[in-house]
Amino acid sequence: MTFCTFSLLAIFALALAAQISSTVAKVEPSTPEQCLSPSSRAATLVTQDKTSAPSALTSDTTLKSEGQGLPSPTVPEASSLPPQPHPPGMVWIPAGEFDMGGIGPEARPDEFPVHRVQVDGFWMDATEVSNAEFRRFVGETGYVTTAEKNPDWEELKKQLPPGTPKPDDSILVPGSLVFSPPGHRVPLNNHSLWWQWVKGADWTHPVGPHSRLSSMHDNLPVVHVSWDDAVAYCKWAGKRLPTEAEWEYASLGGNPARRFTWGDTPPSDSFLPANLWQGDFPHHPQALDGYVLSAPVDSDTPSPYGLHHMIGNVWEWCSDWYREDTYKHDADSAKTTLNPKGPADSFDPMEPTVPKRINRGGSFLCDASYCASYRPAARMKTSPDSSSIHTGFRAVISDPHWRLLVEKKH
Numbered sequence: 001m002t003f004c005t006f007s008l009l010a011i012f013a014l015a016l017a018a019q020i021s022s023t024v025a026k027v028e029p030s031t032p033e034q035c036l037s038p039s040s041r042a043a044t045l046v047t048q049d050k051t052s053a054p055s056a057l058t059s060d061t062t063l064k065s066e067g068q069g070l071p072s073p074t075v076p077e078a079s080s081l082p083p084q085p086h087p088p089g090m091v092w093i094p095a096g097e098f099d100m101g102g103i104g105p106e107a108r109p110d111e112f113p114v115h116r117v118q119v120d121g122f123w124m125d126a127t128e129v130s131n132a133e134f135r136r137f138v139g140e141t142g143y144v145t146t147a148e149k150n151p152d153w154e155e156l157k158k159q160l161p162p163g164t165p166k167p168d169d170s171i172l173v174p175g176s177l178v179f180s181p182p183g184h185r186v187p188l189n190n191h192s193l194w195w196q197w198v199k200g201a202d203w204t205h206p207v208g209p210h211s212r213l214s215s216m217h218d219n220l221p222v223v224h225v226s227w228d229d230a231v232a233y234c235k236w237a238g239k240r241l242p243t244e245a246e247w248e249y250a251s252l253g254g255n256p257a258r259r260f261t262w263g264d265t266p267p268s269d270s271f272l273p274a275n276l277w278q279g280d281f282p283h284h285p286q287a288l289d290g291y292v293l294s295a296p297v298d299s300d301t302p303s304p305y306g307l308h309h310m311i312g313n314v315w316e317w318c319s320d321w322y323r324e325d326t327y328k329h330d331a332d333s334a335k336t337t338l339n340p341k342g343p344a345d346s347f348d349p350m351e352p353t354v355p356k357r358i359n360r361g362g363s364f365l366c367d368a369s370y371c372a373s374y375r376p377a378a379r380m381k382t383s384p385d386s387s388s389i390h391t392g393f394r395a396v397i398s399d400p401h402w403r404l405l406v407e408k409k410h
């Protein structure tokens with residue numbers, strides 16, 4: 001069975017591995033099938049011994065259109081939508097019920113039991129939040145992202161096993177996680193072989209201090225944003241992050257729960273339904289879909305609800321805390337769970353000291369040989385202070401809140 005995990009603890013785990021790896025033994029999941037994204041900034045930094053910029057990627061990766069194999073868009077009839085005005089850049093997700101949870105051989109234990117969930121209708125950003133949109137937020141508010149600030153050791157050590165020594169001050173500097181493909185085949189049970197904590201990597205420097213966003217990258221999804229950053233953006237925009245129930249329901253596009261959003265056919269080198277990984281993971285990217293890294297936020301064929309890149313491209317933050325037993329409680333508590341908002345706290349047995357939030361949808365790094373997280377039911381968990389090159393977000397708003405926002409603006 002596979003699991004996806006991404007946390008600040010794992011970032012620190014990349015930071016001082018040679019010195020104290022024995023004190024953070026929980027950080028490295030043991031089976032090759034696990035999705036070994038570092039899910040904790042704290043753990044990555046306390047095991048970090050190299051912080052150079054990756055050499056095999058640039059921020060100028062060629063981007064082409066894609067979308068083969070997706071259903072034709074069938075956006076809900078105008079007559080079924082709430083009255084005008086509609087929020088710009090958002091699509092209406094009509095209220096409904098669905099079976100939430102894993103389907104198919106790739107499903108993981110934390111996706112069970114499958115249970116009936118009902119959600120109210122809501123507006124959802126048609127795309128992942130772009131660099132241009134995030135720049136507007138930063139320009140108006142002066143907001144500084146987590147990756148651009150010095151990590152606070154007093155906060156980080158709360159996520160680490162007692163007695164973990166403080167890393168050198170040279171480690172505790174602004175930075176973020178960057179995918180760095182090794183030059184040769186590597187064992188899949190050690191994510192530090194393809195993830196690097198890169199000093200100076202942040203949303204405007206996606207692969208490190210020597211890369212810099214320009215206007216030609218405006219339409220790429222913003223990355224290197226922590227959950228805290230995503231929530232701050234949503235607050236500014238008058239919106240909120242989706243719950244994982246809302247996210248999963250919206251990804252299905254009005255279809256019954258299914259193994260993949262497009263049906264039962266797994267992605268392959270000849271079937272490219274989303275911006276995922278092709279080639280041998282992680283050392284030999286082939287980008288048969290046109291992209292090694294992220295694609296423009298609206299570059300694929302939209303889903304039946306008009307949503308772009310729900311699957312693949314970049315992971316998307318959700319509002320919920322992660323617990324592996326969330327569904328068990330939801331299934332026990334009611335025949336149909338109404339608008340579930342997740343548990344009151346977080347617990348990940350893989351990293352018990354690290355609280356984590358949910359990410360959904362998979363990214364340009366997802367591959368069948370690894371964690372197959374390009375499924376609508378796949379859950380990833382990441383500490384809210386972590387950021388990486390393959391995680392972004394999109395926002396939602398209820399119709400009543402949108403009406404209030406319109407009133408406030410007039």
Ligand SMILES: [Ca+2]
Binds near residue numbers: 276278292
């Ligand atoms: Ca790709």
Ligand SMILES: [Ca+2]
Binds near residue numbers: 309311312314361
């Ligand atoms: Ca996505």
